[in-house]
Amino acid sequence: MTGTADTRAEQVAWSASDGELAAAVWEKLSPPARSLFSVLMDHPGTRYSGEELVGLLGLEKGKHGVAGLLGWPRRHCLAVGRTWLWEWEYPRGETACYWVTAEIAALFQDVRAN
Numbered sequence: 001m002t003g004t005a006d007t008r009a010e011q012v013a014w015s016a017s018d019g020e021l022a023a024a025v026w027e028k029l030s031p032p033a034r035s036l037f038s039v040l041m042d043h044p045g046t047r048y049s050g051e052e053l054v055g056l057l058g059l060e061k062g063k064h065g066v067a068g069l070l071g072w073p074r075r076h077c078l079a080v081g082r083t084w085l086w087e088w089e090y091p092r093g094e095t096a097c098y099w100v101t102a103e104i105a106a107l108f109q110d111v112r113a114n
Contacts, residue, residue, distance in 0.1 A: 044105035
């Protein structure tokens, strides 16, 4: 199962011209969510397990804390009619892995820099 499945079929994919929408979403992210996405954006395409992200971010709630951090960003993306910022999958029945594409990383790196 991947994060690109039909669960997001009604949303529009992010594009390079979505700078204003990206800025609006980034502004609403909590500091821990920004930290999570910064790790993913700084290494586009790299798949991180929840456990790896916990170690990098020092989350107290473990891998479930990663899933918890994604709730509001998901809502913010849906509110602007765009897909979620991240991709995910469960490789070979293991725990979830998360990553962002190079396109999403570039868009949100620009927003983060301003």
